[in-house]
Amino acid sequence: MLNAKIPAGPMEAKWADYKSHVKLVNPANKRKLEVIIVGTGLAGASAAAALAELGYKVKAFCFQDSARRAHSIAAQGGINAAKNYQNDGDSVFRLFYDTVKGGDYRAREGNVYRLAEVSASIIDQCVAQGVPFAREYGGLLSNRSFGGTQVQRTFYAAGQTGQQLLLGAYSALQRQVALGNVKLYSRHEMLDVVTVDGKARGIIARDLISGKLERHFGHAVLLCTGGYGNVFYLSTNAMGSNVTAAWKAHKRGAYFGNPCFTQIHPTCIPVSGDHQSKLTLMSESLRNDGRIWVPKKKDDNRKAVDIPEEERDYYLERRYPAFGNLVPRDVASRAAKERCDAGYGVGTSKMAVYLDYAEAIVRYGQIEASKKGLDHASEEEIIKWGKAVVAEKYGNLFDMYAKITGENPYEMPMRIYPAVHYTMGGLWVDYELMTTVPGLYALGEANFSDHGANRLGASALMQGLADGYFVIPYTVGNYLADEIHTKPIPLDHPAFVETEKAVQAQLDTLMNIKGEHSVDHFHKALGKIMWDKCGMARNEAGLKEAIVEIQALKAEFWKNVRIPGSQDEFNPELEKAGRVADFIELGELMCMDALQRRESCGGHFREESQEDGGEALRDDANFQFVAAWEYKGPSSFELHKEHLDFEIVKPTQRNYK
Amino acid sequence: MKLTLKIWRQQNTKDKGKFESYQVSDVSKDMSFLELFDVLNERLINEGKDPVAFDHDCREGICGACSMYINGRAHGPWDETTTCQLHMRAYNDGDTIVVEPWRAKAFPVIKDLTVDRSAFDRIIQAGGYISVNTGNAVDANAIPIDKFDADNAFAAAACIGCGACVAACKNSSAMLFTSAKVSQLALLPQGHPERKQRAMDMVAQMDKEGFGSCTNTGACEAECPKGISLTNIARLNREFIGAGLTSEG
Ligand SMILES: Cc1cc2nc3c(=O)[nH]c(=O)nc-3n(C[C@H](O)[C@H](O)[C@H](O)COP(=O)(O)OP(=O)(O)OC[C@H]3O[C@@H](n4cnc5c(N)ncnc54)[C@H](O)[C@@H]3O)c2cc1C
Ligand code: SF4
Ligand code: FES
Numbered sequence: 020m021l022n023a024k025i026p027a028g029p030m031e032a033k034w035a036d037y038k039s040h041v042k043l044v045n046p047a048n049k050r051k052l053e054v055i056i057v058g059t060g061l062a063g064a065s066a067a068a069a070l071a072e073l074g075y076k077v078k079a080f081c082f083q084d085s086a087r088r089a090h091s092i093a094a095q096g097g098i099n100a101a102k103n104y105q106n107d108g109d110s111v112f113r114l115f116y117d118t119v120k121g122g123d124y125r126a127r128e129g130n131v132y133r134l135a136e137v138s139a140s141i142i143d144q145c146v147a148q149g150v151p152f153a154r155e156y157g158g159l160l161s162n163r164s165f166g167g168t169q170v171q172r173t174f175y176a177a178g179q180t181g182q183q184l185l186l187g188a189y190s191a192l193q194r195q196v197a198l199g200n201v202k203l204y205s206r207h208e209m210l211d212v213v214t215v216d217g218k219a220r221g222i223i224a225r226d227l228i229s230g231k232l233e234r235h236f237g238h239a240v241l242l243c244t245g246g247y248g249n250v251f252y253l254s255t256n257a258m259g260s261n262v263t264a265a266w267k268a269h270k271r272g273a274y275f276g277n278p279c280f281t282q283i284h285p286t287c288i289p290v291s292g293d294h295q296s297k298l299t300l301m302s303e304s305l306r307n308d309g310r311i312w313v314p315k316k317k318d319d320n321r322k323a324v325d326i327p328e329e330e331r332d333y334y335l336e337r338r339y340p341a342f343g344n345l346v347p348r349d350v351a352s353r354a355a356k357e358r359c360d361a362g363y364g365v366g367t368s369k370m371a372v373y374l375d376y377a378e379a380i381v382r383y384g385q386i387e388a389s390k391k392g393l394d395h396a397s398e399e400e401i402i403k404w405g406k407a408v409v410a411e412k413y414g415n416l417f418d419m420y421a422k423i424t425g426e427n428p429y430e431m432p433m434r435i436y437p438a439v440h441y442t443m444g445g446l447w448v449d450y451e452l453m454t455t456v457p458g459l460y461a462l463g464e465a466n467f468s469d470h471g472a473n474r475l476g477a478s479a480l481m482q483g484l485a486d487g488y489f490v491i492p493y494t495v496g497n498y499l500a501d502e503i504h505t506k507p508i509p510l511d512h513p514a515f516v517e518t519e520k521a522v523q524a525q526l527d528t529l530m531n532i533k534g535e536h537s538v539d540h541f542h543k544a545l546g547k548i549m550w551d552k553c554g555m556a557r558n559e560a561g562l563k564e565a566i567v568e569i570q571a572l573k574a575e576f577w578k579n580v581r582i583p584g585s586q587d588e589f590n591p592e593l594e595k596a597g598r599v600a601d602f603i604e605l606g607e608l609m610c611m612d613a614l615q616r617r618e619s620c621g622g623h624f625r626e627e628s629q630e631d632g633g634e635a636l637r638d639d640a641n642f643q644f645v646a647a648w649e650y651k652g653p654s655s656f657e658l659h660k661e662h663l664d665f666e667i668v669k670p671t672q673r674n675y676k
Numbered sequence: 677m678k679l680t681l682k683i684w685r686q687q688n689t690k691d692k693g694k695f696e697s698y699q700v701s702d703v704s705k706d707m708s709f710l711e712l713f714d715v716l717n718e719r720l721i722n723e724g725k726d727p728v729a730f731d732h733d734c735r736e737g738i739c740g741a742c743s744m745y746i747n748g749r750a751h752g753p754w755d756e757t758t759t760c761q762l763h764m765r766a767y768n769d770g771d772t773i774v775v776e777p778w779r780a781k782a783f784p785v786i787k788d789l790t791v792d793r794s795a796f797d798r799i800i801q802a803g804g805y806i807s808v809n810t811g812n813a814v815d816a817n818a819i820p821i822d823k824f825d826a827d828n829a830f831a832a833a834a835c836i837g838c839g840a841c842v843a844a845c846k847n848s849s850a851m852l853f854t855s856a857k858v859s860q861l862a863l864l865p866q867g868h869p870e871r872k873q874r875a876m877d878m879v880a881q882m883d884k885e886g887f888g889s890c891t892n893t894g895a896c897e898a899e900c901p902k903g904i905s906l907t908n909i910a911r912l913n914r915e916f917i918g919a920g921l922t923s924e925g
Pocket of ligand 3: 733760
């Protein structure tokens with residue numbers, strides 16, 4: 020039976036109560052306990068620094084050349100915290116409430132409440148580390164609103180919030196490296212978890228430069244390995260982001276939670292051709308001022324500026340008058356897809372909609388004119404001033420758009436389309452962030468976490484740092500307190516030998532296939548199946564087809580992939596091959612999960628479950644649970660259900676009209 | 677477009693390495709520079725040849741992994757742009773493009789265009805942090821910080837650790853990188869208690885790693901994709917001299 024181990028008692032007392040009663044490890048014993056942390060993103064770097072500060076012996080791993088390059092570096096918009104610095108009615112309760120509702124009632128209340136509770140300490144910690152958040156002229160921290168919430172609780176550092184937070188955590192980590200408390204293994208990839216008597220006791224990692232396999236022991240293993248959006252091939256994730264660590268853990272007994280819950284972000288730069296290798300996000304903040312539209316006429320090939328106002332369909336404003344362009348991500352994405360599928364898309368590919376700043380430019384220009392006291396400013400002047408204001412607010416995003424597309428977004432509307440962005444699913448964990456394998460933990464985007472079926476903007480950074488700085492230091496101690504008598508397990512223990520052998524066998528098999536197609540060929544084929552049949556809209560027939568197609572692709576991959584070079588050298592193609600092999604298996608499970616969940620919720624839209632107007636329809640009577648999948652063998656998984664209770668935030672159908 | 681690429685190929689650190697030429701046709705102006713390499717690599721794999729190894733990850737100009745020296749310029753011809761953000765619109769049909777790795781003693785080549793930049797991590801280990809343990813922080817608004825200083829600290833903190841400054845410098849100096857971190861922390865009150873020791877230790881580590889000295893030629897600033905300013909170097913020098921003068925007393 021799945022036990023989430025949520026502490027008893029009132030919601031607001033659970034975490035305090037847990038902390039007061041949790042087992043502790045004395046400092047002399049901490050020095051004898053070794054913790055392996057895979058991943059140096061926000062979750063991993065913060066956990067590594069915090070645990071090393073406490074005195075544990077930490078080994079941290081990442082596949083990039085430096086811990087600083089983990090994918091968290093790319094987060095743009097900001098991080099939420101219930102500080103209520105703006106005096107606009109924010110509170111721990113409100114952040115908790117918004118997150119549960121935003122997640123469409125598929126997250127655990129107890130976890131989300133704790134997240135909201137520790138959020139304020141994250142900001143304090145980051146500022147103390149020297150993270151240069153945006154400030155007001157009075158010298159105090161600035162906030163912006165984000166993702167349709169009614170309060171301003173988002174802290175930010177221009178459009179580089181993830182970078183600044185990660186560099187803060189990275190510095191704290193490097194300080195511990197200098198002090199000898201952390202040993203860092205960069206350009207290392209974890210390829211399996213080692214279990215002894217059912218407990219996680221170490222990992223097998225490959226040194227990516229020499230190609231050698233290494234065995235590492237730990238009293239506990241923390242996976243902080245990020246999300247798996249790249250199962251779709253094209254996503255806003257970094258090229259290296261992958262599921263391998265989580266997937267290997269899954270095959271060693273860790274259940275996988277809600278694998279089909281994927282977030283498709285509405286504002287990304289559209290695909291420009293077959294060469295496309297990744298998609299670039301345009302921050303959600305652009306929807307604060309931009310208006311989204313398509314032509315009212317199908318296949319309208321006129322230039323955007325030549326289409327008169329009355330022939331434009333501002334479809335979000337039309338369908339959702341109350342929220343307009345600020346509806347949540349899942350709603351905005353589906354609406355864009357609906358218009359393009361119906362034949363109203365724009366650009367050469369016809370798979371894009373316009374994000375238009377013309378009106379905002381005039382509006383800001385007029386404000387400037389009135390500030391200057393000029394009632395009769397010319398249209399030209401107004402536009403000039405307006406552009407300056409827009410440049411100050413969004414200049415870096417407009418520049419990025421111009422670099423990528425070669426078009427000037429100040430003169431013509433931007434073309435945008437939804438893209439895969441974040442995965443709410445991940446390894447199932449209990450309140451202590453422990454997976455179903457004792458001693459194996461998952462933090463950050465790698466766990467199925469606190470976002471239910473849809474993540475709100477600026478809350479992934481919050482969750483990663485909450486897990487690493489403020490949750491795991493307590494919860495891992497509760498486990499390690501009983502491990503103080505466990506001596507380090509020698510690396511020639513049969514469990515290490517056997518696991519390494521299995522890893523070696525997979526590498527040998529891959530290298531020996533010597534087939535006809537590159538790894539990318541298979542990755543692209545997988546991405547297409549996933550995007551077409553397990554993407555923004557899903558239905559029973561499509562998912563069933565997808566499962567068959569993925570199984571065929573898997574067989575073809577293992578017969579026909581071509582990997583150049585050898586194993587005992589720096590070989591990026593071999594790295595990719597292992598990751599794609601795991602993505603293929605994950606893809607199958609995602610389709611099974613989507614098939615099983617015959618309701619629409621958050622980012623998961625089942626075409627069979629919608630209201631008359633086409634809005635998503637949840638089915639709480641039958642699906643108010645976390646789907647936790649157990650690996651049973653190739654293409655065989657068993658579903659376990661963790662029922663979700665809502666004591667405080669009672670589920671209602673979300674309505675943005 | 678049809679292009680000729682002359683790419684530095686080097687099997688491993690010990691190999692001597694040499695340029696090899698490749699013709700690539702059907703290059704679209706909408707491709708990024710790294711997508712051009714994807715196309716080339718796909719072809720090399722299909723031909724049974726070894727693809728070109730290069731570092732990359734985010735492909736949106738923020739992780740600092742990509743590092744190509746293109747026709748004599750770090751990150752290529754566009755100002756304040758990383759290699760991954762450079763698009764083929766920058767080139768014309770028939771162009772020849774020479775692509776090399778970062779070249780510096782402190783950045784040994786691992787393979788082809790991939791180099792070892794771990795020296796940068798060690799410079800940060802020498803002092804690029806504020807010594808505060810988790811849980812010790814005071815309220816974030818307890819210390820107001822002049823917006824001007826905060827903005828300047830942010831501008832310095834925007835460094836992506838790519839190493840273009842080192843590659844562009846004739847002395848392979850790492851002053852721009854090091855000074856960016858020293859400046860960020862020196863501009864913020866939280867960084868003050870350790871500022872003297874930090875500047876001395878980070879500079880000492882920089883020298884130990886084999887980076888050259890700074891002769892103020894400014895090539896680093898010109899090639900930095902994040903616009904990190906030379907004023908950071910001036911600030912580091914002030915910090916350093918200040919630290920040296922008072923360290924005995
Ligand atoms: C473009 C973009 C913008 C975003 N903007 C925001 C935002 O504004 N606000 C917000 O809250 N969220 C944002 N997000 C989401 C957020 O950035 C991520 O969810 C979060 O940073 C994930 O952090 P992490 O620590 O879990 O994982 P990551 O940062 O992805 O780190 C994963 C780590 O694991 C390592 N790793 C993985 N597999 C292995 C292996 N097998 N062996 C060894 N090491 C391994 C990697 O090397 C890396 O160090 C954004 C995401 C994207 C893509
Ligand atoms: S200072 Fe500029 S060039 Fe040097 S590492 Fe930082 S971002 Fe790169
Ligand atoms: S690949 Fe990340 S900066 Fe270029």
